[in-house]
Amino acid sequence: MLLKSVFSGFGGQGVLMMGYALAVAGMEEDKHVTYLPAYGAEVRGGTANCTVVVSDEEIASPIASSPEFVVAMNYPSMAKYQNMVKSGGIMFLNSDLITETLPRDDVKVVLVPANTLAHEMGNDRVLNMIMLGAMVRVTGIVSEESLSQAIETVLEGKKRSLVEINQKALAKGAEYIAAHN
Amino acid sequence: MSETKEKKKDKKLMRGSHVLGEAAIRAGCRAYFGYPITPQNELPEYMAEQFAQMPDAVFLQAESELASINMVMGASIAGARVMTSSSSPGISLKQEGISYIAGMELPAVIVNMMRGGPGLGNIAPAQGDYFQATKGGGHGDYRLIVLAPAYGQEIADMTRQAFDLADKYRNPVMILGDGMLGQMMEPVVFPDPIDPAQLPAKPWTLTGCKGRPSRIIRSLWLDVNREEELNWRLVRKYEAITAEVVDQEMYLAEDAELIIVAYGTAARIAKGGVQRARAMGIKVGLFRPKTLWPYPSEPLARLADQVDEIIVFEMSTGQMVEDVRLAVEGRCRVSFYGRPGGVVATPEEISRVISSTHHRAHPKKVAGGRASGGSRLTVVG
Numbered sequence: 001m002l003l004k005s006v007f008s009g010f011g012g013q014g015v016l017m018m019g020y021a022l023a024v025a026g027m028e029e030d031k032h033v034t035y036l037p038a039y040g041a042e043v044r045g046g047t048a049n050c051t052v053v054v055s056d057e058e059i060a061s062p063i064a065s066s067p068e069f070v071v072a073m074n075y076p077s078m079a080k081y082q083n084m085v086k087s088g089g090i091m092f093l094n095s096d097l098i099t100e101t102l103p104r105d106d107v108k109v110v111l112v113p114a115n116t117l118a119h120e121m122g123n124d125r126v127l128n129m130i131m132l133g134a135m136v137r138v139t140g141i142v143s144e145e146s147l148s149q150a151i152e153t154v155l156e157g158k159k160r161s162l163v164e165i166n167q168k169a170l171a172k173g174a175e176y177i178a179a180h181n
Numbered sequence: 182m183s184e185t186k187e188k189k190k191d192k193k194l195m196r197g198s199h200v201l202g203e204a205a206i207r208a209g210c211r212a213y214f215g216y217p218i219t220p221q222n223e224l225p226e227y228m229a230e231q232f233a234q235m236p237d238a239v240f241l242q243a244e245s246e247l248a249s250i251n252m253v254m255g256a257s258i259a260g261a262r263v264m265t266s267s268s269s270p271g272i273s274l275k276q277e278g279i280s281y282i283a284g285m286e287l288p289a290v291i292v293n294m295m296r297g298g299p300g301l302g303n304i305a306p307a308q309g310d311y312f313q314a315t316k317g318g319g320h321g322d323y324r325l326i327v328l329a330p331a332y333g334q335e336i337a338d339m340t341r342q343a344f345d346l347a348d349k350y351r352n353p354v355m356i357l358g359d360g361m362l363g364q365m366m367e368p369v370v371f372p373d374p375i376d377p378a379q380l381p382a383k384p385w386t387l388t389g390c391k392g393r394p395s396r397i398i399r400s401l402w403l404d405v406n407r408e409e410e411l412n413w414r415l416v417r418k419y420e421a422i423t424a425e426v427v428d429q430e431m432y433l434a435e436d437a438e439l440i441i442v443a444y445g446t447a448a449r450i451a452k453g454g455v456q457r458a459r460a461m462g463i464k465v466g467l468f469r470p471k472t473l474w475p476y477p478s479e480p481l482a483r484l485a486d487q488v489d490e491i492i493v494f495e496m497s498t499g500q501m502v503e504d505v506r507l508a509v510e511g512r513c514r515v516s517f518y519g520r521p522g523g524v525v526a527t528p529e530e531i532s533r534v535i536s537s538t539h540h541r542a543h544p545k546k547v548a549g550g551r552a553s554g555g556s557r558l559t560v561v562g
Binding site for chain 2: 020023024027032033034035036037039060061062063065066153
């Protein structure tokens with residue numbers, strides 16, 4: 001098994017943390033992982049993306065030319081990656097910011113209203129973990145336990161309440177999938 | 182992090198620049214001098230943060246690259262395990278000091294996380310500094326030992342090795358990476374830390390000559406005969422290094438009819454390309470030099486006897502390809518594929534290069550019974 005995921009959105013949506021959390025969870029399951037953030041002269045509100053590869057065997061290239069999964073948190077991200085997703089792959093779209101339909105019928109689309117769900121939780125910033133929880137529920141790249149555990153590492157040294165709300169957000173995303181797909 | 186947790190989680194997911202910093206500290210590095218430049222700022226950031234908590238360590242952001250390399254020289258003369266890091270344009274500025282350090286036979290570790298060039302270029306990963314790293318770089322007849330990691334774990338291991346080699350041969354060692362290796366995170370297990378006090382004594386350092394004869398370390402030799410002898414002494418050292426240090430990875434090379442040669446990030450991409458081409462039934466392997474100087478010429482020459490063609494892939498317009506041609510000495514065809522300027526090729530792209538090279542050398546079996554020849558008929562299968 002070798003699964004490549006791309007996370008993309010605008011700066012501030014927590015896109016890099018999504019990928020980092022997935023990579024940590026994969027490592028804690030003793031899988032091979034690579035986490036490659038796109039870096040550049042980035043500005044707040046600009047685009048942000050990262051590529052995560054999780055594999056049972058050594059990972060040759062950390063670059064994904066045709067990822068199995070793409071998470072797009074805004075429309076420019078969808079536009080950028082819609083042609084790259086592997087045929088038979090899945091695109092996760094933040095339906096609060098994306099109203100366009102995907103012009104492909106060989107890629108499954110999962111819609112998650114991440115902003116709305118985060119707002120319901122009383123913390124607009126956890127939209128990323130809601131989306132990640134949904135994504136892992138659908139794909140099973142790592143177990144949901146490992147993912148929740150990974151938050152402890154990702155937010156190490158941060159307030160306990162912050163760890164907990166992010167873990168709850170993961171669960172909320174997973175529950176949304178269970179209820180709607 | 183508490184000690185028990187540290188033991189439980191000996192595998193860490195860290196970006197390459199931080200891995201390099203942690204490995205340097207564990208190798209006994211207690212002095213770092215540098216000047217900021219993207220895409221390697223995470224390394225000085227890490228050194229600053231860690232050294233702030235270590236009373237025996239010195240971190241200094243100098244006023245310039247030139248100042249920082251000369252601080253490296255001074256710390257090395259005093260016996261410290263010392264490191265500096267930069268990216269392409271900054272490394273150019275350090276060349277004067279690097280030449281002096283090589284001429285004075287001082288150990289030092291210099292990190293170059295290459296970016297697109299020439300000039301100020303850009304901040305994307307590239308491999309345009311191969312010539313500069315492996316052929317001397319500054320003025321005069323000298324060589325650096327050049328290590329080219331391709332994996333997070335290798336960054337950790339090679340950083341330890343870099344400090345050891347620098348001390349062993351009294352020679353500057355360059356770790357040649359690129360922006361992508363510096364930014365990418367992979368799980369890493371670090372070697373146990375070294376206590377700098379336990380390192381072998383350096384009987385040449387300038388520590389004050391009270392109670393012993395004075396020592397002089399210099400790079401000015403107005404007597405040409407003594408300068409000539411220094412040059413030949415360096416050559417003898419370089420010959421010993423060449424005999425002892427070369428290292429390479431060979432991947433699926435045993436039955437290969439075609440070999441792709443690449444180092445660092447390019448080798449990771451090439452490996453992905455090899456896997457795709459293998460899935461198409463093409464017998465292709467990867468040869469990855471882990472030392473760029475000394476270059477693993479002999480193992481590559483042996484491979485050249487076995488294969489039809491060698492493809493060299495670099496994120497440049499073709500620099501290492503010259504060393505490949507020197508190593509191969511006409512034993513097989515050598516072709517080149519390059520993506521300079523910060524463009525990162527994909528494994529798919531490399532597999533197409535491999536595939537087209539393969540098909541030029543191996544005519545497809547075609548309908549109508551002609552295995553080779555001019556007419557291109559419908560391809561079977």
